[in-house]
Every structure is written in structure tokens, then in C-alpha cells.
Amino acid sequence: MRFPPTLASWLAAAAAASLCAVAPAALADWPERPINFVVPSAAGGSPDVLSRVITNELANILKTPVVVDNKPGAAGNIGLLQIINKPADGYTIGYGNVNTLAVNRALFKKLPYDVDRDLVPVAHAFDLYNVLIVRAESPYRSAGALIEAARKNPGKLSFGAPGVGTTGHMSGEVFRSMAKIDVLYVPYNGGPAALQDLLGGRTDFLFANSSEVVPLVTSGKVRALGVTSLQRLALLPNVPTLDESGLKGYQTVAWGGIVAPKNTPKAVVDQLNAAVQTALKAPAVREGLARLGAVPAGGTPEQFKQMIDRETTRWAGIVEAARIEKLD
Numbered sequence: 001m002r003f004p005p006t007l008a009s010w011l012a013a014a015a016a017a018s019l020c021a022v023a024p025a026a027l028a029d030w031p032e033r034p035i036n037f038v039v040p041s042a043a044g045g046s047p048d049v050l051s052r053v054i055t056n057e058l059a060n061i062l063k064t065p066v067v068v069d070n071k072p073g074a075a076g077n078i079g080l081l082q083i084i085n086k087p088a089d090g091y092t093i094g095y096g097n098v099n100t101l102a103v104n105r106a107l108f109k110k111l112p113y114d115v116d117r118d119l120v121p122v123a124h125a126f127d128l129y130n131v132l133i134v135r136a137e138s139p140y141r142s143a144g145a146l147i148e149a150a151r152k153n154p155g156k157l158s159f160g161a162p163g164v165g166t167t168g169h170m171s172g173e174v175f176r177s178m179a180k181i182d183v184l185y186v187p188y189n190g191g192p193a194a195l196q197d198l199l200g201g202r203t204d205f206l207f208a209n210s211s212e213v214v215p216l217v218t219s220g221k222v223r224a225l226g227v228t229s230l231q232r233l234a235l236l237p238n239v240p241t242l243d244e245s246g247l248k249g250y251q252t253v254a255w256g257g258i259v260a261p262k263n264t265p266k267a268v269v270d271q272l273n274a275a276v277q278t279a280l281k282a283p284a285v286r287e288g289l290a291r292l293g294a295v296p297a298g299g300t301p302e303q304f305k306q307m308i309d310r311e312t313t314r315w316a317g318i319v320e321a322a323r324i325e326k327l328d
Helices: 005-028 046-062 074-084 098-107 143-152 167-179 191-199 210-218 266-281 283-291 301-322
Strands: 035-039 066-070 092-097 119-127 130-135 158-161 184-187 205-209 222-227 256-261
Touching (some): 035 046, 035 074, 046 092, 046 210, 046 266, 046 283, 074 092, 074 098, 074 119, 074 256, 092 119, 098 167, 098 256, 098 301, 119 266, 119 301, 130 167, 130 191, 130 210, 143 167, 143 222, 158 167, 158 191, 167 184, 167 205, 167 301, 191 205, 191 210, 210 222, 256 266, 266 283, 266 301
Parallel strands (some): 035 066, 035 092, 158 184, 158 205
Antiparallel strands (some): 092 256, 119 256, 130 205, 130 222
């Protein structure tokens, strides 16, 4: 049936108005079912443990289950693709950090995703710092002593990290550059292997997340020489910062936050962001993060985007200055 032009125009307008009326109602019902939270690393690691502290509280706030889905591999790229390739409806979100959102953009020749094109930042969740450690029997009792030994023995000392581009690796590269030392980097398939070789004396020092090494430091299994924050960590008040130890301005931050697929409705992103801000104020979250050496962050999606951009620029400069070979 062919409608008169005026009637056809009226029907089109009515249909458009109907869609506009339905959309807010549909968003108002979000979330109606469990939310999948992708963590691009293995269960039990820092990203997983820290994410669960926050997702447990998010589930209470949003009154729906938030299910953690671990997707490790390829320096976090597998997990990011898992987020990107899901519908942008607010039911698949995930963890993004300094590696997947900033370092990898400088480290890989070509990523299978584009952070700006494929993802929307939701919230900056926390900051986490690394600790410079040596084995308990090591002759080095300060960062200065370690640097002095490395300068006297160029190419002889080595440090490990759980993979190229990890915060442990990049913290070591910044340390090497600022201290002007020649040391060997040894990549490992995961943090436990890197720690095992440090304890076995096969490497000389290691940068590892505070959430993983504080128990080892307090038990005396390893010795902490410095932390990568600009202020001392509450969990290790007697350990100086590397800035205090002579590397003025040294700071590396293993920050983490929440991202969603691009085109996730702004109303959903804003609701998620508000839920994260509320979660970060909850005593259970603040205490849980503090036990792991993490500091709550917060802020708007726009502020998180600005931080990602700044960090991308910074780490691109570090990768270039350190002449780190790019990965395929």
C-alpha cells in the first residue's frame, strides 16, 4: 500500500519518536542480567585479585552478579579483544591497565585493536607500584649499592620480569636508563618463574608488584631496596623510594581501570562510572586495595581518557629511548 506523502512523513516521524521513547526506558532497566568482567590475565595474579576486590562491590551496588572471566595471553591482547568483540550493551566490560592501554601501543608493531577506536574508558580504578627486590642473601643492601655494582661490572648483572612490556620489565628499563647502567633483561613466562630464578641466584634483581612481594619482604625471603612510587608505601614504610635513592623523579605506576566496547551507551558508561566511584569509597574496597598495596583512584571517564593519552605518550618515549625491539 502506498501512503500519501504527508501520511508517510507522519508515520516516519512517529516511528522515530517511538524509538526515542523506548531507548531511555531500556537503559533505565540496565542491568537486567549478570555482567561479564574480562580480566586479560591469569587467575591469581595482581590484575585478577585487584579486579575482584572491586567487582565484588560493584555487584552489590548494581544488584546483579559481576562475573570475572580470565582471558590471559599475548600481553593482554587476547583479553582486550574479548571485550572489544562483544556487543556494546554494558554486559561485557573489563580490566584495562598501563600495559594494554598504553605500553602495548608502543611495544607492538601492530596491535589487533585500536584503543581509541575500539574501547571507551569507564573509570580509573587504582594505582599500584612495583618494588625493587633482591634475594635475602644478596650483597646489595640499597639501590645505590646495586647501581654502583652494575657500573663496575657492565653487562654482568641481570634482572627478570614476567614478560616483555610488563610493568616489571618497563620499571627495569626506566631504572637502567636513569641509572645509566648496562644490565641484562631476562624475560619469563609469568611472575612465579621470574621470582624463582631470583631466589635461585640466576638473576640479580627484580621489579614486582607490591601485591605480590610484600609478604616475601616481611617474611625475610627477599630484601626490598626501593619502591617505584614518589612517596613511601604504607605497607613498606622503611623502604625508600627510588627517587629518594638518587634517581630523582623516578616513578612507574601500574595503574588499572575499567573499559567497555566502543559505542556502549553513554548512560550505561556514566552509571558504571558512578558505581565505581561509590565502590572505591566502600570500606571493604579501600581495605582490600590497601592490603595489596594499591591506592584508590577515581574520576570521570574523560579524565581516565586523558590519563591514558598521557601515559601512551610517555611510554612511547621510554620504549624508543631504551631501544626495545618491537614485537610482532
